[in-house]
Amino acid sequence: MNLLYLRVILLGVCCVRPLAATHPSDGHRYGESSYFIVKEKVDWYRAKYICAESRANLAVPKTQSEQDYIWELFLKEFDQNPSTDLWIGCNDIEEEGNWQHCPLKGETNAFENWAEEEPNNDYGADCGSLWVDRNGKWDDYPCNEEIYAVCETTVSNTPKFCLQTGKDGRLVSPEHSSTHH
Template identity: 30%
Template structure:
């Protein structure tokens, strides 16, 4: 009788042990899986933080040292996209009308000058963009009463594109500043009157090759 009871108790214990062992293994696997997930998340977060820092650093370098690719897309500089490229120089067509002297100052503030028109190629380029509006150019008639280009170019022997009958000091007014107007032809006008203006400057220098690798 005791022997049978012992055998029954042994079978009961063995059955319980058989049930508990798989559960224990499952708990261990779950714990390991959770630990691996936490480690993976930490590693991913660390890499994301590093990549973010590298991206910010790279963006800062690109702003400081634009690449040659940027200059091919935007010859006048990636930060000056309102400037237009033509034949080796950059041109800005203003959206604000101001007197001639103020236009001259505004161009100088951008390390440029009022445009000097020295031939038909530049004349054609300008007149296709001014659309019959008045735009100041870098030609004026100071107290010497002789028309003078701001860069010192020879006016007498140089290119001219005056409208017929201009310059004329209309109604005896002192029209001492030049502008392009209808069909891009030149017109003399009162310097204190507001007009749009065209700035001109050389192409910016591309960054040195040593800067790109830093």
């Protein structure tokens, strides 16, 4: 196999594949983040894994506008009629009442959107969700239940580039890859 051909293949795998993984084709950009809905019903642990496979995390809204955006995105994905709730990234799995990544009512300078009387730990609920019956308010839900999920990844505004090979097969920097050299 030609060495130049092998280098081109390796560069393509090294440059294109990571870029595709950081921004799934069905991602929706909002601010500095991109979101995508997991459209199969999965438990919270599987949802977290699916997000991680795409170099993302289960989303946790940090502002009312982000909350509204995620909720509208979810509704659009299911023609305004989702059949169940939506996993987000907060939980109190390790210690009951000690919520990770989701603030509790009354915490200063932190956005929270818990429904009235939530979180309440009904039925051992330890994972956060956006509750379809309460128009997206947060609910604690049993982690082993299967519902949809929303993943979030940070989008960088930094331009990305890949190294290129010259006619001689050696790597060249982007500024030296023009046709004038």
